[in-house]
Amino acid sequence: MSKKKKIRYDRLVLVILLFILVVFLLVKAVSIFKAHLTVNNSESSVEVSSVINDSDSEDSNEELSSLDSVPDQENNEVYQKNKETLLEGMIEIPELDELLKCADFNFDLLPRYLLEIRNNNTDYQEAVRLVNENKDYIPSDQLDMSSYYTGDILIENPSSLTACVNKVYTLSSDYEPDDLVYLEEGYYGNYQPLRKEAAGAFMSLSIDAQNLGYSRIVAYSNYRSYETQKGIYERYVSNDGAALADTYSARAGHSEHQTGLVSDIAKVGDIYTSFDEYEGYQWALENAHKYGLIQRFPENKEYITGYVFESWHFRYVGIEAATIMDEHNWTLDEYALIFGYE
Numbered sequence: 289m290s291k292k293k294k295i296r297y298d299r300l301v302l303v304i305l306l307f308i309l310v311v312f313l314l315v316k317a318v319s320i321f322k323a324h325l326t327v328n329n330s331e332s333s334v335e336v337s338s339v340i341n342d343s344d345s346e347d348s349n350e351e352l353s354s355l356d357s358v359p360d361q362e363n364n365e366v367y368q369k370n371k372e373t374l375l376e377g378m379i380e381i382p383e384l385d386e387l388l389k390c391a392d393f394n395f396d397l398l399p400r401y402l403l404e405i406r407n408n409n410t411d412y413q414e415a416v417r418l419v420n421e422n423k424d425y426i427p428s429d430q431l432d433m434s435s436y437y438t439g440d441i442l443i444e445n446p447s448s449l450t451a452c453v454n455k456v457y458t459l460s461s462d463y464e465p466d467d468l469v470y471l472e473e474g475y476y477g478n479y480q481p482l483r484k485e486a487a488g489a490f491m492s493l494s495i496d497a498q499n500l501g502y503s504r505i506v507a508y509s510n511y512r513s514y515e516t517q518k519g520i521y522e523r524y525v526s527n528d529g530a531a532l533a534d535t536y537s538a539r540a541g542h543s544e545h546q547t548g549l550v551s552d553i554a555k556v557g558d559i560y561t562s563f564d565e566y567e568g569y570q571w572a573l574e575n576a577h578k579y580g581l582i583q584r585f586p587e588n589k590e591y592i593t594g595y596v597f598e599s600w601h602f603r604y605v606g607i608e609a610a611t612i613m614d615e616h617n618w619t620l621d622e623y624a625l626i627f628g629y630e
């Protein structure tokens with residue numbers, strides 16, 4: 289009997305000890321859990337900032353919008369950093385403030401962000417992503433170049449060196465530059481004038497090319513009046529139809545040739561359409577901006593200009609503007625989105 293009693297007593301002690309142990313473990317577990325929660329809360333700001341810095345994270349926007357105080361500061365840093373890349377003299381751009389808040393904003397691509405937002409109603413962050421990945425690009429053969437005529441806007445300062453004449457921005461039928469001059473003998477193909485400053489630039493380009501051992505460059509097709517352009521375009525339409533004519537020829541009022549700042553240039557003795565076969569072509573492309581000249585309808589920018597690639601069509605815009613366009617890889621259409629159509 290006494291042995292049995294002893295055994296029961298031992299069991300009771302064991303049960304009590306086990307109970308104490310279980311209670312102790314539970315209390316310990318709860319306190320560890322509470323401590324863990326506290327640490328998580330205090331570290332959350334660190335986690336948020338690492339999410340913001342990770343530009344590839346697709347969730348970063350949600351993280352930003354769900355947490356208010358810390359991201360404001362982070363946003364501000366991104367905004368300030370992006371703002372430093374802007375240039376002086378830009379026109380007011382309604383979308384700019386929102387775009388500057390985007391972490392992957394690239395100033396060189398700002399004109400394309402604007403086109404993406406304005407033409408396709410894309411939201412800011414998505415426009416930045418699409419353009420950064422070159423997904424706004426449309427190959428030339430998939431473009432409807434007549435669709436770029438969306439309604440005429442008259443250019444206020446047609447004599448401005450950076451007036452952007454395109455399929456929307458037009459010159460009035462009576463606009464004629466008042467400083468047209470003829471190039472020196474041997475430097476023009478057709479006897480058509482150019483504005484004085486432009487004529488000087490084309491002459492200098494040609495002279496420097498020759499000094500480097502390349503063939504002479506000839507300004508082939510230069511100033512055209514509204515009436516001349518009207519006749520040319522109508523002839524192309526009757527030959528090729530409007531859809532095809534719109535890929536390579538401008539409707540009256542929409543031709544840059546009416547500015548007197550443009551020449552279709554050629555190697556002497558060649559037709560201008562083979563200017564890209566000229567031995568000094570690469571040199572001309574790389575150095576044109578130093579003379580204030582730009583290739584107006586470059587390759588791979590057809591979806592922006594609304595014209596097929598024209599290796600020969602060069603436009604005078606002045607050295608400062610041409611240098612900005614060269615540095616940022618902008619066409620005049622892109623430059624005008626930032627600095628105005630004039």
Ligand SMILES: [Zn+2]
Nearest residue numbers: 545551552601
């Ligand atoms: Zn031309």
